Amino acid sequence: MWFLLAAQAYSQAQEGRNQKMLSNAQAGVLDYQAQVERQVAMREAGVIRDAARETQGAARTAYAASGVKVDTGTAAMVDEKIIRESEQDAFMAILEGNRRARGMNTAASTERIQGRQAQRAGYVNAAGTLLGGSWNYAKASGWRSRGAGFSGTQAPAPVESR
Secondary structure (H helix, E strand, O other): OHHHHHHHHHHHHHHHHHHHHHHHHHHHHHHHHHHHHHHHHHHHHHHHHHHHHHHHHHHHHHHHHOOOOOOOHHHHHHHHHHHHHHHHHHHHHHHHHHHHHHHHHHHHHHHHHHHHHHHHHHHHHHHHHHHHHHHHHHHHOOOOOOOOOOOOOOOOOOOOOO
């Protein structure tokens, strides 16, 4: 009987440890995905900036071909607007990527917490199994059930009235 009790307790503790390992593995995947998300956002921002430089070059070429000075007046304003809007777009790409990554990092932290809780629950269940089984064994063997006071056979204490 003790062997079965110990095996059951071991199994419960091991189940908690296994759940923690699985949770940590899932958290690692989420952390990796968050890192990839940040890298993708930075690459996207780079693509946006490259496209802005090409657009800026095409606009300057067009103004220069028509005889307009490219560093003054409307040409300069268009040039600044191209750069300003592309930087806003690049910033938004980075911001959105970081938000998605932060969500994944939060999910990873939650996964780790759940793993630790599962491990603790496994230990608590194992302890409960051992204590409960021990109590049942002791009770079945007659421990604390023989003799006065142990089984409810003791007479109540006399009450004196004064």
